[in-house]
Amino acid sequence: MPNEELSGWKLVVGDVFREPDYPKLLCVMVGDGVQITGMAVVTIIFAAFGFMSPASRGMLLTRMIILYLFLGIIAGYVAVRVWRTIKGTSEGWRSVSWFVACFFPGIVFVIRTILNFILWGSKSTGALPISLYFILISLWFCISVPLTLLGGFLGTRAEPISYPVRTNQIPREIHARKYPSWLLVLGAGTLPFGTLFIELFFILSSIWLGRFYYVFGFPFYSAYVVGYRLC
Structure with missing residues (x-):
């Protein structure tokens, strides 16, 4: 039987907070995840209490987009704070904030553009007009990006997250995966x-x-x- 002192969580407790291979990607994913989760939670709460009617689909989608735009300040703050915690310094926070502001919206924008070209090619009425594209891009770069950068700046002033355990200096050997x-x-x-x-x-x-x-x-x-x- 394995020794209880060296089993379970105690096997990896000194390695879980080690700096990952791609720390910037981790910070960006955490920031965007917080932003999307915040948008979903607020939307569900307001809809559950009747402040948003699902019968008004356009209004529901518009409010979700507005919530996502304004929650960029939280995404930038969380991402830069995680970055500062990992690196121990705020250097490079602008790059992290820009990636947070452009990563997920950029993926959605590219996918939507490809689908829109397909709809335009098939002459479908479901295609978005070019004027709406300019409006979305304006909202993206005039609201979401500045708020994300502001949140990143606030993240540089916040205290780094303190780890509950100390990280081992020598990484633990990882055995070959069975699957x-x-x-x-x-x-x-x-x-x-x-x-x-x-x-x-x-x-x-x-x-x-x-x-x-x-x-x-x-x-x-x-x-x-x-x-x-x-x-």
């Missing part, structure tokens, strides 16, 4: 994907396919139960 990485990723992602698929299907259907989504209370209650269990 390939893609199989582990597939297995770990199947359960949450299956759980969220139905909710996301109805939410996206209400936005793009003209259907109504009235069950905001269910994800709100589920998030409350999960948070209560975690606490």
